Amino acid sequence: MQLRLLAHARSGDKGNTANVGLIALERVYYPLLVREVSAARVARHFRGMVSGVDRFELPNIHALNFLLHDALDGGGTLSLKTDAQGKVYSTALLRMEIDVPVGLARTLTRK
Secondary structure: OEHHHOEEEEEEEEOOEEEEEEEEOOHHHHHHHHHHOOHHHHHHHOOOOOOEEEEEEEHHHOEEEEEEEOOOOOOOOOOOOOOOOOOHHHHHHHOOEOOOOHHHHHHHHHO
Protein backbone atom coordinates (compact mmCIF):
# COMPACT_ATOMS: atom_id res chain seq x y z
CA MET A 1 0.00 0.00 0.00
CA GLN A 2 1.29 3.48 -0.79
CA LEU A 3 2.41 5.63 2.12
CA ARG A 4 0.09 8.42 0.92
CA LEU A 5 -2.82 6.53 2.49
CA LEU A 6 -1.11 6.50 5.90
CA ALA A 7 0.91 9.70 6.08
CA HIS A 8 1.48 13.28 5.04
CA ALA A 9 4.94 14.49 4.00
CA ARG A 10 6.85 17.74 3.65
CA SER A 11 10.30 18.28 2.24
CA GLY A 12 12.88 20.93 1.64
CA ASP A 13 16.58 21.59 1.33
CA LYS A 14 19.40 21.79 3.80
CA GLY A 15 22.36 22.55 1.56
CA ASN A 16 23.00 19.48 -0.58
CA THR A 17 20.72 17.38 1.63
CA ALA A 18 16.96 16.99 1.22
CA ASN A 19 14.98 16.83 4.44
CA VAL A 20 11.71 14.85 4.35
CA GLY A 21 9.23 14.71 7.22
CA LEU A 22 6.74 11.83 7.19
CA ILE A 23 3.79 12.39 9.55
CA ALA A 24 1.24 9.68 10.36
CA LEU A 25 -2.32 10.68 9.44
CA GLU A 26 -3.56 8.76 12.50
CA ARG A 27 -1.51 8.08 15.63
CA VAL A 28 -2.22 4.34 15.30
CA TYR A 29 -0.32 4.33 11.97
CA TYR A 30 2.92 5.54 13.57
CA PRO A 31 4.19 2.13 14.81
CA LEU A 32 3.60 0.74 11.31
CA LEU A 33 5.62 3.58 9.78
CA VAL A 34 8.44 2.98 12.28
CA ARG A 35 8.49 -0.72 11.40
CA GLU A 36 8.15 -0.46 7.62
CA VAL A 37 9.87 2.80 6.61
CA SER A 38 13.50 2.23 7.53
CA ALA A 39 16.45 4.31 6.36
CA ALA A 40 17.61 1.35 4.25
CA ARG A 41 14.22 1.03 2.59
CA VAL A 42 14.05 4.75 1.82
CA ALA A 43 17.59 4.56 0.40
CA ARG A 44 16.47 1.73 -1.92
CA HIS A 45 13.42 3.76 -2.95
CA PHE A 46 15.70 6.66 -3.95
CA ARG A 47 18.49 4.46 -5.34
CA GLY A 48 20.69 6.39 -7.77
CA MET A 49 19.36 9.73 -6.50
CA VAL A 50 20.94 9.94 -3.02
CA SER A 51 24.19 8.74 -1.46
CA GLY A 52 22.68 7.79 1.90
CA VAL A 53 19.73 8.21 4.25
CA ASP A 54 19.47 8.95 7.96
CA ARG A 55 16.19 8.44 9.87
CA PHE A 56 15.10 10.18 13.05
CA GLU A 57 12.03 9.15 15.06
CA LEU A 58 9.75 11.83 16.52
CA PRO A 59 7.21 9.79 18.52
CA ASN A 60 5.72 12.81 20.29
CA ILE A 61 4.36 14.07 16.95
CA HIS A 62 3.98 10.62 15.29
CA ALA A 63 6.53 11.46 12.63
CA LEU A 64 9.75 10.30 11.04
CA ASN A 65 12.35 12.66 9.61
CA PHE A 66 14.71 11.59 6.84
CA LEU A 67 17.88 13.24 5.60
CA LEU A 68 18.62 12.32 1.99
CA HIS A 69 22.33 12.99 1.45
CA ASP A 70 23.74 14.36 -1.82
CA ALA A 71 20.21 14.65 -3.20
CA LEU A 72 20.37 18.17 -4.63
CA ASP A 73 23.46 18.43 -6.87
CA GLY A 74 25.07 20.98 -4.58
CA GLY A 75 21.97 22.66 -3.17
CA GLY A 76 19.51 25.39 -4.09
CA THR A 77 21.93 28.11 -5.19
CA LEU A 78 24.38 25.80 -6.98
CA SER A 79 22.18 23.19 -8.61
CA LEU A 80 20.76 23.27 -12.12
CA LYS A 81 18.09 20.74 -11.12
CA THR A 82 14.49 21.75 -11.75
CA ASP A 83 13.73 20.97 -8.09
CA ALA A 84 16.87 22.35 -6.46
CA GLN A 85 15.07 22.72 -3.10
CA GLY A 86 13.98 19.08 -2.97
CA LYS A 87 10.24 19.73 -2.69
CA VAL A 88 9.20 16.70 -4.77
CA TYR A 89 10.99 14.21 -2.52
CA SER A 90 7.97 14.26 -0.19
CA THR A 91 5.59 13.26 -2.98
CA ALA A 92 8.02 10.62 -4.20
CA LEU A 93 8.28 9.13 -0.70
CA LEU A 94 4.48 9.01 -0.38
CA ARG A 95 4.41 6.77 -3.47
CA MET A 96 6.58 4.17 -1.74
CA GLU A 97 4.77 0.87 -1.15
CA ILE A 98 4.78 -0.82 2.27
CA ASP A 99 3.14 -3.92 3.71
CA VAL A 100 0.13 -3.31 5.95
CA PRO A 101 -2.15 -5.70 7.84
CA VAL A 102 -4.99 -7.04 5.68
CA GLY A 103 -7.70 -5.44 7.85
CA LEU A 104 -6.11 -2.02 7.60
CA ALA A 105 -5.66 -2.40 3.84
CA ARG A 106 -9.37 -3.16 3.45
CA THR A 107 -10.33 -0.15 5.57
CA LEU A 108 -8.05 2.24 3.71
CA THR A 109 -9.10 1.11 0.24
CA ARG A 110 -12.77 1.71 1.15
CA LYS A 111 -12.17 5.39 2.00
